[in-house]
Amino acid sequence: MIQISENTTLIQPSKIRKMFNKALEYDQVLSFTLGEPDFTASENVVEAGCRAIREGQTKYSANAGLLPLREAISGYLKRTEGQEYDPVSQIVVTPGAMGALYLALKTILNPGDEVIVSEPCWTNYIQQIQMCGGTAVSVQTDPKRGFDLDVEAIRSAVTDRTRAIILNSPCNPTGAVASREALDALAQVAKEFDLAVLADEVYKHILFDGAEYTSLASLPGMAERTLVIDSLSKTYAMTGWRVGFAAGPAEVISQMTKLQENTSACASTPCQCAAIEALNGPQTHLEHMREQYRIRRDYVLERIASIPGLSCSKPQGTFYAFLDIRQSGLDSETFAMRLLEEEQVVLVPGTAFGEFGEGYVRLSYAASMESLEQGFDRIAAFMERCHG
Numbered sequence: 001m002i003q004i005s006e007n008t009t010l011i012q013p014s015k016i017r018k019m020f021n022k023a024l025e026y027d028q029v030l031s032f033t034l035g036e037p038d039f040t041a042s043e044n045v046v047e048a049g050c051r052a053i054r055e056g057q058t059k060y061s062a063n064a065g066l067l068p069l070r071e072a073i074s075g076y077l078k079r080t081e082g083q084e085y086d087p088v089s090q091i092v093v094t095p096g097a098m099g100a101l102y103l104a105l106k107t108i109l110n111p112g113d114e115v116i117v118s119e120p121c122w123t124n125y126i127q128q129i130q131m132c133g134g135t136a137v138s139v140q141t142d143p144k145r146g147f148d149l150d151v152e153a154i155r156s157a158v159t160d161r162t163r164a165i166i167l168n169s170p171c172n173p174t175g176a177v178a179s180r181e182a183l184d185a186l187a188q189v190a191k192e193f194d195l196a197v198l199a200d201e202v203y204k205h206i207l208f209d210g211a212e213y214t215s216l217a218s219l220p221g222m223a224e225r226t227l228v229i230d231s232l233s234k235t236y237a238m239t240g241w242r243v244g245f246a247a248g249p250a251e252v253i254s255q256m257t258k259l260q261e262n263t264s265a266c267a268s269t270p271c272q273c274a275a276i277e278a279l280n281g282p283q284t285h286l287e288h289m290r291e292q293y294r295i296r297r298d299y300v301l302e303r304i305a306s307i308p309g310l311s312c313s314k315p316q317g318t319f320y321a322f323l324d325i326r327q328s329g330l331d332s333e334t335f336a337m338r339l340l341e342e343e344q345v346v347l348v349p350g351t352a353f354g355e356f357g358e359g360y361v362r363l364s365y366a367a368s369m370e371s372l373e374q375g376f377d378r379i380a381a382f383m384e385r386c387h388g
C-alpha cells in the first residue's frame, strides 16, 4: 500500500468543491459557487494562442517565462501600479496566481513559521501555508467596517515566528477593498516587524464606483518587502489558461524561479504567448466585463435589500457578494444545504472561508442576469419559509 504523508493528510478538500459536487446530484440547479468569469477570453487572445500553437511555440520556455511576456507584465505593472520591475530579474511567470503563491510560500517559509491571514479569506492560502510547512494565523476582518482589514488585530498576531502577511484586496469572498488608511497601517506593521507581504491582486481590475487601486508595493519602503501576486485568470477571463506571475525583489524571484525549474518548469508556452496579447492588446473586453459585473452587483444588492432577513455589505470589487444570513436562524452550512435541497440554488457557506465566515454565504455573480433573477426568486421563497 502506498503511504500518504502526514502533511498531505492535513490538507482538507475545499467546501466550495463539496457544494459544487453535491449540486451535481440535482436537476435544474442554479449554481453561484465558482470563482471564475462566465465570459471567455477575447477573440484576439484566443487567436494569439492558436497562432502560437500553429507556429510551433510549443516548447518549454525559460523557467521565469518568455522574456516578451515578462516585458509585457513589467509594462502592465508600470501602468497599473506606477512601479518599475526589471523583466529579467524581478518577474517570474507561473501557472496561475496559485503557482506564484505556492512558490513564494515555499521560498520564504521554514517549518513552523507563521503567516498572518485575514479571514474570511480564500482558504487555499491556509492550505498552501500548511503544504509549505508553515502555520496560518488567522485574524478577522471587520464586518462593521465593510470587512476592511483590522490592522491592530494583525499587529497583535505578530510573534517571533511570523514571516509574512497575506493581503487580498479586493477580497474573495467579501468584495472588500482595503482602505488607504488600513494599507498605510499595514505597511507600518510590516516594516516594524520586518515582514514580507504577499499582495494577491487577482481582482484588482474588478473595482466599482470609481474606486482606484492602491498597490501596497508603491507605499514608501514597501517595494523591497512586497511580492505582487497576480494573474490573467479573472482580469482577462483566462482561468483555464493558467498564466499568473509574481513580481518583487530579485533575490526572492530568483529563488522562486529555481523552485519552478523543479516543479512545473514553466507556464504553458502557447498560453504565455496569448497572455502577451491580453496585456498589450486592447482592453475593451476587460472594460465590458467590469461593467457587466457592476450591473449585476447592483441588481444583487437590490434583490438582497428586498428580502427580509438578508443583508450584505456593498462589495467594492470582485464578483462576489457575502450575504449575512444570521436572521434566518440557520448556520451557514445548514442554510446552504437546505437552499440546495429545497430550491436547487447553490451558494457557498461562509465557513468555507474560515470560521469567521459563520453567519454568511457567498454568492458569485459571475453568472447571467437571467440566472440571477431566477436564483433570487428562489432565495426569496426560501427566506419566506425560514421566517414563516
Ligand SMILES: Cc1ncc(COP(=O)(O)O)c(C=O)c1O
Pocket: 035, 095, 096, 097, 098, 099, 122, 168, 172, 200, 202, 230, 231, 232, 233, 239, 243, 244
Ligand atoms: C483570491 C484569489 N487568489 C488567487 C486565485 C487563483 O487564481 P489563478 O487562477 O490565477 O491561480 C483565486 C481564484 O479563485 C482567488 O480567488
